[in-house]
Amino acid sequence: MEPLHGPATYEHEPPRHWALKINSKEPFNAEPPACELVDSYITSVDMFYKRNHGPIPVLENYSLFRLKVGGLAPNHCSLSMDEIKQLPKHTVVATLQCAGNRRTAMSLSRKVKGVGWDISALGNGVWSGARLSDVLNMVGIPNYTKVSSCGGKHVEFVSVDKCKEENGGPYKGSIPLLQATSPDADVILAYEMNGEELNRDHGYPLRVVVPGVIGARSVKWLKSIDIIAEECQGFFMQKDYKMFPPSVTWDNINWGSRRPLMDFPIQCAICRPEDGAYLEEGSKVTVQGYALSGGGRGIERIDVSVDGGKTWIEAKLGQGLKSGHGYIPDDDDHRDKWAWVLWELSVQISSPTDILAKAVDSAANVQPESVESIWNLRGVLNNSWHK
Amino acid sequence: MEPLHGPATYEHEPPRHWALKINSKEPFNAEPPACELVDSYITSVDMFYKRNHGPIPVLENYSLFRLKVGGLAPNHCSLSMDEIKQLPKHTVVATLQCAGNRRTAMSLSRKVKGVGWDISALGNGVWSGARLSDVLNMVGIPNYTKVSSCGGKHVEFVSVDKCKEENGGPYKGSIPLLQATSPDADVILAYEMNGEELNRDHGYPLRVVVPGVIGARSVKWLKSIDIIAEECQGFFMQKDYKMFPPSVTWDNINWGSRRPLMDFPIQCAICRPEDGAYLEEGSKVTVQGYALSGGGRGIERIDVSVDGGKTWIEAKLGQGLKSGHGYIPDDDDHRDKWAWVLWELSVQISSPTDILAKAVDSAANVQPESVESIWNLRGVLNNSWHK
Numbered sequence: 111m112e113p114l115h116g117p118a119t120y121e122h123e124p125p126r127h128w129a130l131k132i133n134s135k136e137p138f139n140a141e142p143p144a145c146e147l148v149d150s151y152i153t154s155v156d157m158f159y160k161r162n163h164g165p166i167p168v169l170e171n172y173s174l175f176r177l178k179v180g181g182l183a184p185n186h187c188s189l190s191m192d193e194i195k196q197l198p199k200h201t202v203v204a205t206l207q208c209a210g211n212r213r214t215a216m217s218l219s220r221k222v223k224g225v226g227w228d229i230s231a232l233g234n235g236v237w238s239g240a241r242l243s244d245v246l247n248m249v250g251i252p253n254y255t256k257v258s259s260c261g262g263k264h265v266e267f268v269s270v271d272k273c274k275e276e277n278g279g280p281y282k283g284s285i286p287l288l289q290a291t292s293p294d295a296d297v298i299l300a301y302e303m304n305g306e307e308l309n310r311d312h313g314y315p316l317r318v319v320v321p322g323v324i325g326a327r328s329v330k331w332l333k334s335i336d337i338i339a340e341e342c343q344g345f346f347m348q349k350d351y352k353m354f355p356p357s358v359t360w361d362n363i364n365w366g367s368r369r370p371l372m373d374f375p376i377q378c379a380i381c382r383p384e385d386g387a388y389l390e391e392g393s394k395v396t397v398q399g400y401a402l403s404g405g406g407r408g409i410e411r412i413d414v415s416v417d418g419g420k421t422w423i424e425a426k427l428g429q430g431l432k433s434g435h436g437y438i439p440d441d442d443d444h445r446d447k448w449a450w451v452l453w454e455l456s457v458q459i460s461s462p463t464d465i466l467a468k469a470v471d472s473a474a475n476v477q478p479e480s481v482e483s484i485w486n487l488r489g490v491l492n493n494s495w496h497k
Numbered sequence: 498m499e500p501l502h503g504p505a506t507y508e509h510e511p512p513r514h515w516a517l518k519i520n521s522k523e524p525f526n527a528e529p530p531a532c533e534l535v536d537s538y539i540t541s542v543d544m545f546y547k548r549n550h551g552p553i554p555v556l557e558n559y560s561l562f563r564l565k566v567g568g569l570a571p572n573h574c575s576l577s578m579d580e581i582k583q584l585p586k587h588t589v590v591a592t593l594q595c596a597g598n599r600r601t602a603m604s605l606s607r608k609v610k611g612v613g614w615d616i617s618a619l620g621n622g623v624w625s626g627a628r629l630s631d632v633l634n635m636v637g638i639p640n641y642t643k644v645s646s647c648g649g650k651h652v653e654f655v656s657v658d659k660c661k662e663e664n665g666g667p668y669k670g671s672i673p674l675l676q677a678t679s680p681d682a683d684v685i686l687a688y689e690m691n692g693e694e695l696n697r698d699h700g701y702p703l704r705v706v707v708p709g710v711i712g713a714r715s716v717k718w719l720k721s722i723d724i725i726a727e728e729c730q731g732f733f734m735q736k737d738y739k740m741f742p743p744s745v746t747w748d749n750i751n752w753g754s755r756r757p758l759m760d761f762p763i764q765c766a767i768c769r770p771e772d773g774a775y776l777e778e779g780s781k782v783t784v785q786g787y788a789l790s791g792g793g794r795g796i797e798r799i800d801v802s803v804d805g806g807k808t809w810i811e812a813k814l815g816q817g818l819k820s821g822h823g824y825i826p827d828d829d830d831h832r833d834k835w836a837w838v839l840w841e842l843s844v845q846i847s848s849p850t851d852i853l854a855k856a857v858d859s860a861a862n863v864q865p866e867s868v869e870s871i872w873n874l875r876g877v878l879n880n881s882w883h884k
């Protein structure tokens with residue numbers, strides 16, 4: 111038996127926190143109550159959303175496990191966990207967000223296919239491990255390489271889980287070689303989350319963390335890394351996680367016509383007060399939420415309305431140097447470049463109404479007002495104004 | 498007299514094409530008719546928008562001119578044009594767009610301050626020159642440097658023109674040192690435009706071209722480059738080209754609370770048929786336009802509607818590998834990473850209506866439907882749906 115393997119059944123699942131809202135039991139997909147998110151800039155391991163496509167892999171033998179690195183690289187190698195831990199340890203604060211976050215709201219407009227996520231399919235973690243670029247150096251690929259000397263242009267990450275979508279094969283994904291070999295892109299092979307050893311739900315013993323792109327590319331239970339000539343041909347790159355216009359249906363879809371999603375758009379949501387909370391007229395409430403954008407773009411501001419969008423008040427941005435309001439121009443180490451921003455605003459409720467929130471990122475991108483204009487059959491990247 | 502200097506008067510302006518629409522005569526600000534833009538993937542020098550803040554500088558003596566490179570760098574140097582031309586010549590296709598493009602339409606909603614640009618304050622050029630990173634290497638700053646050994650974090654570009662906004666001083670701007678020293682960011686010191694020597698309107702003898710950010714950072718008539726500790730404190734970085742919410746007025750503005758604009762949002766416009774063209778019912782028209790996004794993000798698709806937004810048809814993307822529809826995953830050299838995409842669509846007009854267009858970029862960012870939601874007192878970055 112392989113030292114790390116994906117079981118065929120759900121008998122070996124790890125324990126999970128009782129407070130998680132389970133969207134699918136097998137494979138296990140669950141998110142925390144939204145209010146948990148805004149209670150802490152760093153999301154606890156317990157409350158971090160769980161996104162799986164099969165049973166959780168089992169590491170039978172830590173010392174026999176080896177990560178294989180090969181493909182279109184001058185050299186090949188295989189690394190034990192101890193060898194990976196001997197490489198310089200790099201820590202990144204990065205928010206991972208499932209492309210399906212807020213899918214449930216999109217489905218209300220018109221039914222979409224996929225796990226029904228509310229607004230908490232994301233979390234902000236502290237990830238520590240080896241830089242992917244350092245590992246690629248070991249197989250002869252220098253930093254900042256677009257095309258390897260053997261013609262490789264993408265880096266493929268292969269897991270060991272058994273995914274129905276891959277006909278029982280493992281989950282896979284790839285990123286461009288230039289991103290993989292750029293130390294400032296902060297792609298890491300993480301063995302720690304929030305200062306603790308990675309747990310099974312989050313990829314033990316080793317996962318990739320690709321900051322600034324949809325969570326789907328941060329492959330868990332990493333078994334091998336392959337330098338490849340073209341982007342990965344796996345299901346989750348080619349037949350899923352792509353963006354289609356509202357007019358495309360399951361009858362006329364042409365998967366080959368679109369790019370795999372990587373970068374994602376400006377997003378924000380209200381986590382407190384919770385949906386349906388009774389807000390008395392004249393009462394003062396503290397509204398809290400999160401905001402994030404893809405590609406390392408910062409958050410310029412958050413606008414909140416308690417009168418149905420007639421007037422907007424700017425929220426106060428919390429931890430995170432990315433805040434535009436009272437920004438710090440000399441962000442030395444960009445420690446939070448890849449992280450969300452938590453925000454809050456105390457407002458007087460003058461008449462019963464939905465609270466609205468929308469964000470602007472550092473590229474001045476804004477969220478669309480209605481979900482209809484961005485509706486897509488897979489229900490990905492719903493970033494319409496939140497209420 | 499300095500070999501390159503900015504005159505105090507407008508007696509030495511270069512000749513310009515008669516077809517340009519002049520928005521301001523002194524300083525000269527003009528844009529081409531929109532239909533000129535879609536006739537050619539590369540915008541001709543004549544038709545390229547002209548954006549100035551003072552009289553056009555005059556180069557009195559080519560061989561005496563020297564670019565000074567200094568500030569917080571281990572070494573300083575000054576380079577003649579011949580020395581700059583001896584460095585490896587690098588060519589980039591990049592679209593420059595004025596942050597004020599489409600300001601006129603924003604002013605219709607509520608009056609804004611600034612030159613009244615229609616939809617043609619942008620152009621796609623072929624820029625050739627030395628890489629900025631190569632020049633910075635010469636003063637002892639290696640590629641991919643975030644902070645120089647002397648504490649520099651930004652690179653300031655200083656011109657020689659006389660700007661009213663700078664009380665007669667030169668136009669200035671800065672970009673982060675990491676961007677300036679990253680060869681893949683393609684920042685160049687250009688002495689050629691479209692294969693010809695740069696002309697006076699576009700910065701002769703030397704200008705910076707910073708792809709992927711607002712045109713305001715591509716400083717013309719470059720005289721010196723300084724490595725500085727904090728971002729440039731010039732007028733156009735600190736008191737202009739920032740993004741404010743609709744609620745901010747000239748009475749309550751706090752310039753210090755916002756970042757200087759760099760990256761810009763997804764944008765598209767219809768160039769043909771022209772505004773106000775008579776479209777007969779039942780006729781077939783070819784709609785043509787441009788689309789672009791900041792930060793090197795690609796164009797995923799363009800949606801066009803001829804029924805007021807009830808239904809949308811996808812346009813055909815023209816030259817530019819950035820097209821998402823029928824995309825080419827192995828874009829070897831990303832030759833068009835920084836360039837716009839031209840698009841077209843033949844449609845039947847069933848009833849007289851405005852034609853609408855909106856684009857989606859590779860990060861799935863969309864354009865806002867109404868200009869009201871993004872209105873700002875300086876009228877920058879109007880990227881609302883175009884009609």
Ligand SMILES: [Mo]
Pocket residue numbers: 161207208209210325326
């Ligand atoms: Mo996902």
Ligand SMILES: [Mo]
Pocket residue numbers: 548594595596597712713
């Ligand atoms: Mo501009």
